[in-house]
Amino acid sequence: MSAEDVAAVGRALDGMVAGMPYVRSYHHGIDAGLKESGNADYGIVATFDNADDWRKYDTDEVHNKVRAEVIAPIVGARTVIQFSS
Helix, strand or coil: CCHHHHHHHHHHHHHHHHCCCCCCEEEEEECCCCCCCCCCCEEEEEECCCHHHHHHHHHCHHHHHHHHHHHHHHCCCCCCCCCCC
16 A cells, blocks of 8 residues: 555545544554554544444445445455444
8 A cells, every 4th residue: 555545545435524524533544564564554443322323334335435445455354343442
């Protein structure tokens, strides 16, 4: 992923989440490089108040456009997890 790709992803994610009141918190960025291998290059952590709010996020039209047009073309692998605290 180039620096331009990283910047484009960051702008797209920040713009996207600004219009999503059901997202409690949203953080994203490149790997800090603290471990020599095995880490992902980029991560996103989104927090929601409940599963319904996550479903709104997951099915949001703008989110799906960002995922398909900005992220998917540059992603080699993707790992997803949802957990409840």
